[in-house]
Structure formats: C-alpha cells, structure tokens
Amino acid sequence: MNGDLRMFLLILAMGIVTYFTRRAFLTLPESFFTARLKNGLDMIPLGIFAALIFPSLFVKGGEWTFNPLYAGASVICVLVMIRWKNVFLGFGISLFLVLLVKFLAPVSA
Amino acid sequence: MNEQQQMASWKQGIRDSVPVGMSFLVFGGIFGMLALQTGMSTAESVWMSFFVHAGSSQFAVLPMLVEGAGFWTMVMVTFFMNSRHFLMAMSLAPYYSRQNKRFADLIAFFLSDEQYAITYNRIQQYGFDKSYILSVSLFLHLFWALGTWLGSLFGYLLPDPQRFGLEYSFTAMFLALSVGMLSSPIRVAIFLGCGAVACLLSMASTSGLHVLGAGLLAFAVGFIRKPADGGKGAQGEERKAG
Numbered sequence: 262m263n264g265d266l267r268m269f270l271l272i273l274a275m276g277i278v279t280y281f282t283r284r285a286f287l288t289l290p291e292s293f294f295t296a297r298l299k300n301g302l303d304m305i306p307l308g309i310f311a312a313l314i315f316p317s318l319f320v321k322g323g324e325w326t327f328n329p330l331y332a333g334a335s336v337i338c339v340l341v342m343i344r345w346k347n348v349f350l351g352f353g354i355s356l357f358l359v360l361l362v363k364f365l366a367p368v369s370a
Numbered sequence: 371m372n373e374q375q376q377m378a379s380w381k382q383g384i385r386d387s388v389p390v391g392m393s394f395l396v397f398g399g400i401f402g403m404l405a406l407q408t409g410m411s412t413a414e415s416v417w418m419s420f421f422v423h424a425g426s427s428q429f430a431v432l433p434m435l436v437e438g439a440g441f442w443t444m445v446m447v448t449f450f451m452n453s454r455h456f457l458m459a460m461s462l463a464p465y466y467s468r469q470n471k472r473f474a475d476l477i478a479f480f481l482s483d484e485q486y487a488i489t490y491n492r493i494q495q496y497g498f499d500k501s502y503i504l505s506v507s508l509f510l511h512l513f514w515a516l517g518t519w520l521g522s523l524f525g526y527l528l529p530d531p532q533r534f535g536l537e538y539s540f541t542a543m544f545l546a547l548s549v550g551m552l553s554s555p556i557r558v559a560i561f562l563g564c565g566a567v568a569c570l571l572s573m574a575s576t577s578g579l580h581v582l583g584a585g586l587l588a589f590a591v592g593f594i595r596k597p598a599d600g601g602k603g604a605q606g607e608e609r610k611a612g
Binding site for chain 1: 557
C-alpha cells in the first residue's frame with residue numbers, strides 16, 4: 262500500500278470510528294428512557310464537564326500541579342457566572358485576565 | 371419556527387461560537403503546522419480535520435505517525451480517545467430521539483466536546499433548536515478545518531499558546547457553561563467528586579479515558595440515587611415540550 266493511500270484510509274477509518282462513538286447512542290427508543298435512567302443521563306454532563314475542567318487545572322504531565330493564575334481566573338469566572346449568569350462575561354473576563362498577566366509577565370506567570 | 375426566528379437562531383449560534391471558534395483557529399493552526407512537520411501534506415491534514423474533527427485524537431496520532439505505529443493501533447487509539455462521545459451522545463438522546471433521524475445522523479458528525487458544551491447549555495435553557503445547533507456545529511467545524519489549513523501554510527506565525535495561556539480558553543469556556551448546571555448541593559458534589567476522580571484517572575492515563583470514567587461515575591450516581599432534584603435537564607425539557 263503506498264503512503265498516500267494508507268494515509269487516506271487511516272483518516273477514513275479514524276473518521277468512521279469517531280462518527281460511530283458519536284452516533285451510536287444519540288437516538289434511542291422512547292421506551293428506553295425510564296425515570297431512573299433519565300436521572301442518570303441528566304448527571305452525565307456534570308461528570309463530562311468536570312473531567313474537561315479539573316485535570317486541565319490540576320494535572321500536568323501525569324502529576325499534580327497548581328497554577329495560581331489559572332486557579333484565580335477560574336474562581337473569578339465562577340463568581341462572574343453566579344453574579345451575572347452571562348457565559349460571555351465569565352469566559353471573557355477570566356480569559357482576558359490570563360492573557361493579560363501572561364502578556365505582562367510571560368516568564369513568571 | 372418561522373424564517374425570522376430561524377435566522378435569529380443562526381446568528382445567535384454564530385455569536386456563541388465565536389470565542390471557541392477563535393481558539394479553534396489557533397489550535398487548528400497548531401495541528402496543521404505539526405502535521406506538516408510529521409510529513410503530512412496540507413491536503414491530508416485539512417482532510418483529517420474536516421473528516422475526523424476530533425482534536426485530541428488528531429494530535430495523538432501525529433507522534434504515532436512519526437514512530438511508524440501500526441494502522442489499526444492508531445485507529446484503536448482514536449476510538450478509545452473518543453469513547454467519551456458515547457456518553458455525551460447518550461445524555462443528548464432524550465432530545466435527539468424526538469427529532470428526525472437524519473438530523474441526528476448529520477449532527478453526530480459534528481459532536482465535539484465544544485459543540486456538545488455549547489449546544490447542551492442552549493437546550494437546557496431554551497429547548498431544542500435545530501437552527502441554533504446546526505449553526506454552532508457548522509461554524510466550529512469550519513473554523514477547525516480553516517485553522518488547520520492556515521496553520522499548514524502560515525504556522526510559523528502562530529503564537530505559542532502556552533506562553534500566552536491560550537490553552538486556558540477551553541477551560542474557561544467549559545467552566546462558564548457548567549456553572550449554570552450546579553443548581554443543587556448534590557449536583558455540586560457530583561461535579562467536584564467527578565473532577566477529583568478525573569484528575570486521578572488523568573494522572574494514571576493520558577489516553578483521555580478520564581472523561582469517560584468521570585461521565586460513567588456521574589451517570590452511576592444519578593442512576594442509583596432516587597430522582598429527587600426535580601430532574602432538571604432531560605425531564606425539564608419534557609416540561610418545556612409539554
């Protein structure tokens with residue numbers, strides 16, 4: 262198999278398995294959703310979001326880490342969200358803070 | 371929904387996607403630049419970003435290509451890294467199951483972490499909106515592929531995301547979107563508990579399975595526990611629909 266064809270097939274296979282993981286359970290029969298199951302499904306986003314957030318703040322290279330800048334920005338993000346309930350504001354202020362500090366002190370921050 | 375409302379949803383979808391879209395441009399650009407260094411052509415890297423559209427597994431495959439890893443090894447790594455989407459899709463199933471199957475077939479192609487975060491948040495607040503979901507999906511997809519293309523052409527101009535803290539943009543977005551879900555003490559406890567478990571799993575493995583593990587844990591807690599917090603979410607949507 263030549264290199265170009267192998268790469269084409271690799272991308273095709275990667276795309277197919279990725280699509281499968283996304284499509285497999287996206288629709289299920291209505292009878293499938295018991296109250297208990299719905300309660301379980303309702304909690305999944307909490308776990309997914311937590312897993313996308315916490316390791317990016319506290320794990321680096323397989324070890325615990327603590328970045329005061331990211332932690333501080335995250336606290337501000339949460340406070341802004343609690344006070345104003347505005348995703349743009351929470352996202353924007355916390356990211357702006359990080360960019361500003363990194364820009365002003367790129368080595369130490 | 372009339373044409374005017376559909377247009378408003380499209381515009382809102384684009385507006386809500388802009389911050390992440392900008393990050394996609396940068397990180398897609400980095401992917402394009404690195405892919406070029408591993409020997410992939412511009413067409414191949416853009417084809418991968420367009421057809422696979424799964425950032426973490428795309429990045430994971432690059433060093434494997436350099437090391438000459440086996441074809442099926444790379445496919446399996448992609449599968450396991452993206453296995454978290456099984457759970458994401460399942461949490462959306464109560465909403466998508468009521469839609470045309472073709473719409474689900476289409477949107478599944480775009481179901482990235484970021485698309486999931488933005489559209490799930492919208493569904494929770496305003497109910498299911500096809501135009502909005504399609505708008506967010508297409509916009510994010512386009513920016514990821516566009517970023518890859520630009521990165522493979524002009525990657526040397528990109529800033530170092532670590533130096534300027536750009537990688538924090540995803541954390542900030544996920545955090546801002548998750549605060550609204552923490553509507554009861556049990557939800558806060560599950561969120562924090564899953565975060566701690568995800569950190570431990572992430573330290574043990576870099577394959578991305580910590581997301582799947584945390585999602586399964588949250589599901590198990592919700593499933594075992596009696597429905598008591600008003601069922602905000604899947605059941606809340608039923609109330610809206612009714």
